[in-house]
Amino acid sequence: MHFSVLDLFTIGVGPSSSHTVGPMRAAARFVESLGDLPVTRLRCDLYGSLAATGKGHSTDTALLLGFLGHHPESVPVAEIQTLLNQIRTGGTLTLPNGRTIPFNEKADLDFKRLKPLPRHPNGMHFQALDENDTVLREDIIYSMGGGFIASEHELDHPPASSVTEIPFPYDSGAELLAHCEATGQSIAELTLANEAAFRPENETRERFDAVWAAMQECVNNGCSNEGLLPGGLKISRRAHKLHQNLCNRNEAALSDPLAVLDWVNLYALAVNEENxxxxxxxxxxxxxxAGIIPAVLHYATRFRHSPHGHPVHRFLLTAGAIATLYKKNASLSGADVGCQGEVGVACSMAAGALVEFLGGTPQQVENAAEIGMEHNLGLTCDPVGGLVQIPCIERNAMGSVKAINAARLAMTGDGSHYISLDKVIRTMLDTGRDMKSKYKETSRGGLAVNVVEC
Ligand code: SF4
Incomplete structure (x- = not known):
């Protein structure tokens, strides 16, 4: 099955792709399937990691917005609180077909903490009932990571892709490099050619421009907004002050050769605080x-020179090609393989993409992507309080700096190296499989249970 690399860069809302974006999509898809059925009640049971950390990851609010028919790409962010208040204080919600039904959040969103469903750690069981509490329709939908969702039926019978042929199909890094060697093209050029099977090139470029504009807007918002982050941890945003400090620095500060890292940290913090x-x-x-790709791309466009035309597109195309390898052969879900599948993958994507931006060879891109993951192997997911704040926000800053260093290391060589990207992806998956579930987005291990009280 082929999918577009643009599916890996969707413009949505925070704080979590698997626990917010996926559930909102799943709930919207479920209510849109109800047509004119005489529904009087909607229920959703949440299982596994969604049940364990769903409240901190805003899964409950995502489901409510999905029940109203909102999608992550278009939900009006500024109106979210009003929409939620209307449901919570009014005790009703209006489905996309116009039918208004009573809704009791406590009774009808059931977080079944200790029970995972068999096919994936992020499971949701939706039910639509009539006035006699007879089930009119039900569906089990999994949030697979990265905002992707799949029903039980779709896992058994994957839907046929609308695109059946792409010019350069690949399932591994080795196959991708073989295409590059055979054609003399870069990974970005091959990926752009593959995207032409989905839509005309100008549309692909426009959509990448929209992605980049949304990333820039997110950094700007993160630099402007102040105050405490939501949730019980009372964490203050840092990006605003850091931005002011960096803008007001005197010339002497520029003698620090690593001063640019402060900007990289700023970009990542700004995005993840917004998230x-x-x-x-x-x-x-x-x-x-979500902070690593924009942080490294801001660094690249602001502080580095690219020998190519359309360097931002090349960066995103390459990052998307690398993510495709992880999606096909491992996982993008912290609930599935730990934070290796999130920050580790983003670091790997950004490292390879930066090499492409800087004019490196496909072999150097593959080398950088491999380094980016190799040094994130075993990274656990242990969000404190079930919130995407500690360690997530700082971890993006660390991942961004690591990606830049991985690119630098790869650019010092000719691309030949001992461990291939395919081998490190396989190792990431094996390590994730061996990882205890308490380290996989359940907040039952690691920092989440060992925070020292001051
Ligand atoms: S620790 Fe990593 S995988 Fe877990 S919620 Fe935070 S960023 Fe996501």
Whole structure:
């Protein structure tokens, strides 16, 4: 099955692609399937990681917005609180077909904490009932990571892709490099050619421009907004002050050769603070790890020179090609493989994409992507309080700096190296499978249970 790399960069809302974006999509899809059925009650049981950390990850509010027919790409962020208040104080919700039904959130969103469903750690069981409590329609839908969803039926019978042929099909990094060697094209050029099977090139470029504009807007918002992040941790936003400090620095500060890293940190913090606050962000490839691609791309466009035309498109095309390898052969879900699948993958994507931006060879791109993941292997997911704040926000800053260093390391060589990207992806999956579930987005291990009280 072929999918577009643009599916890996959706403009949505925070704080989580698997626990917010996926559930909103699933709820909207479920209510849109109800047609004119005489529904008087809607229910959703949540299982596994969604049940364990769903409240901190705003899964409940995502489901309510989905029941209203909102989608992550278009939900009016500024009106979310009003929409939620209307449901919670009014005790009713209006379905996309115009039918208004009573809704009791406590009774009808059931977080079944200790029970995962068999096919994936992020399971949802939706039911639509009539006035006699007879089930009119039900569906089990999984949130697979990165905002992707699949019903039980779709997992058994994957839907046929509307695109059956692309010019350069690949399932592994080795196959991708073989296409590059055979054609003399870069990974970005091959990916752009593959995208032409989905839509005309000008449309692909326009959509990448929209993604980049949304990333820039997110950084700007993160630099402007102040105050405490939502949730019980009382974490203050840092990006605003850091931005002011960086803008007011005197010339002497420029003698620090690593001063540019402060800007990289700023970009990542700004995005992930917006994400934690439920703002508009680009999933890249998840929301928890949404800061790394924009941070490295801001660094590249502001501080580095690219020898290519359309360097931002090349960066995003390459990042998307690398993410495709992880999606096909491992996982993009912290609930499935730990934070390796989120921050690790974003670091790998950004490292390879930066090499492409800087004019490196496909072999150097593959090398950088491999380094980016190799040094994130074993990274657990242990969000404190079930919120996408600690360690997530800072972890994006660290992942961004690591990606830049991975690109630098790869650019010092000729692309030949010992461990291939395919091998490190396989190792990431194996490590994730061996990881105890308490380290996979359940907030039952790691930092989530060992925070020292001051
Ligand atoms: S620790 Fe990593 S995987 Fe877990 S919620 Fe935070 S960013 Fe996502």
């Amino acid at each position: 934690a606050a439920g703002g508009r962000v680009v999933t890249a490839p998840t929301n928890g790890a």
